Amino acid sequence: MITYIKKLLNGQPVEWKTLGEVGTFVRGSGLQKKDLTDSGVPAIHYGQIYTYYGRSTDETKSFVTEDLAEKSRLASPGDLIIATTSENDEDVCKAVAWLGEGALVVSSDACFYSHSLHPKYIAYIFESHIFQDQKRKFITGTKVRRVNVRDLAQISIPVPPLSVQEEIVRILDKFTELEAELEAELEARKQQYEYYRNSLLSFANDLEGGGKIVYKTLGEVFFMRNGYTPSKAKQEFWEGGTIPWYRMEDLRAGTRVLSDAIQHVTPEAIKGKGLFKANSIIMATTATIGEHALLAVEALANQQFTNFEIKPEYKGMLLPKFAYYYFFVIDAWCKQNTNVSSFPSVAISNLKTQEIPIPPLTEQVRIVNILDKFDALTNSLTEGLPQEIELRCKQYEYYREQLLIF
The missing domain is CATH 3.90.220.20 (DNA methylase specificity domains)
Incomplete structure (x- = not known):
């Protein structure tokens, strides 16, 4: 170059x-x-x-x-x-x-x-x-x-001379045009995935083959509690912390199955009923409404999030990953039922009354397997279009720096 x-x-x-x-x-x-x-x-x-x-x-x-x-x-x-x-x-x-x-x-x-x-x-x-x-x-x-x-x-x-500037622009434009085409294709696939996901999660009263679907409210199925921010004034809550403490920035980083956080707290920061359990869900019920993630490890989150932990009596009936996927439906309900004020929020009392379908475990497994594959193709940075876009971005950045070395 x-x-x-x-x-x-x-x-x-x-x-x-x-x-x-x-x-x-x-x-x-x-x-x-x-x-x-x-x-x-x-x-x-x-x-x-x-x-x-x-x-x-x-x-x-x-x-x-x-x-x-x-x-x-x-x-x-x-x-x-x-x-x-x-x-x-x-x-x-x-x-x-x-x-x-x-x-x-x-x-x-x-x-x-x-x-x-x-x-x-x-x-x-x-x-x-x-x-x-x-x-x-x-x-x-x-x-x-x-x-x-x-x-x-x-x-x-x-x-450099204007003619050289023009040639550098021409080359870099080619890289960015290809990246834009891939991003447009990825967006189309995401819309297709969302449509298919919503179709899979829309149930009739009974399944083909005679399987029964049980409907329960979120309040019946989940323990619900709010996140919080440990005092920033107390260094012992933060210094040397190893416990993930999630904010919206962690969800925006890409993955919605969270195993680590940008920030961490110490055991001294834990209060009340303890850590949010692994395989529970956090969902934003204030500010940026209706964004959620599945916790792969025990953790905490800030006050923007409500935590949903499956109650013991439902753990044998409801797969955490199925609940995670169904929460995309709950996300949409939250966005449509936001209390608009100086600080947007969702009324937890109303949220508790929303129903979640619980099909047989075999049906939950089938749906999760299908949606996992779609999710990987549209969101994973290790396969599918996201991986190709990531590689193209790195390629563009490499050639941009090389072209501007004089």
Whole structure:
């Protein structure tokens, strides 16, 4: 790859320049979410850079009125829109190249970078180690992490001839297009899996072959208790801890069968009825409603979760993995029955009355085996499309770094 770049350069020099030398950073305007409309002048709110946009875009999700746009600082086509604040270091300076035809309004907590480079080349640079390693020394703040535009201007990047920038973009675009195609196929398979899962978990009164289905409420089948956060002020609850303590971040990490956590607590942090048992379920009943996981080990979780432990009298009737799969149905009910207030939640008294079907164990085993296979194909990082996407991501990152070595 280095030989290929040398051939492209054909003896032309590659200068290293600071971002301040090849462009100008302009802070965004005081745009707020309430200012966003469905039509008008294109606008990007800094939060959308994390949640909605990829590396580049030629259209926006939101707009503002022309009156507001006239009072705002406007980015131009080709500018890079940069989120300058985040809750974590990795996302600080996440950027999107604006490839639309007209001016663009940018919110506060973001800036735009007007430059003389290929728009997508600089977007790729912002993802690379060249930029990321230099960025870290300029990050400040505690809960909210931020970078000042004056500091960004000091970061050095390679500036090859425009023709070389274009070729680098062409190559990297091919990798990202393939990755996008795989992700679209994976999303279609996930929808197919969810449809099939819902079909398997929708029971008639009796099964073919005469098997009976028993319906019980969640309150009848499960012991239910809330999670909690041990005091952060007491180091003895946290220092050297080995007991998994789950938060929503653990569920977002990928797997829904949990055997370890990002954070751990000590035995001194355990209170009340003790640890949540292995083969029990945790489900979010506040904040991010209706997300659940199966615990493979004894653990604790924060107060966002309610724990569901199968009562002794039902352990011979209900497989934990079948209950785990049926909780996707319970998730959907929770999302439709959320108490909307300043802090969304599900009424536990109503949740306890929801029924769970208990088919014969042979039928539960059959359903679990089928859904395990579907789940592996759509979610496992060791097989199927997720594995291929993971490999493509690593391949893209490798070639991105190689192409940007000068």
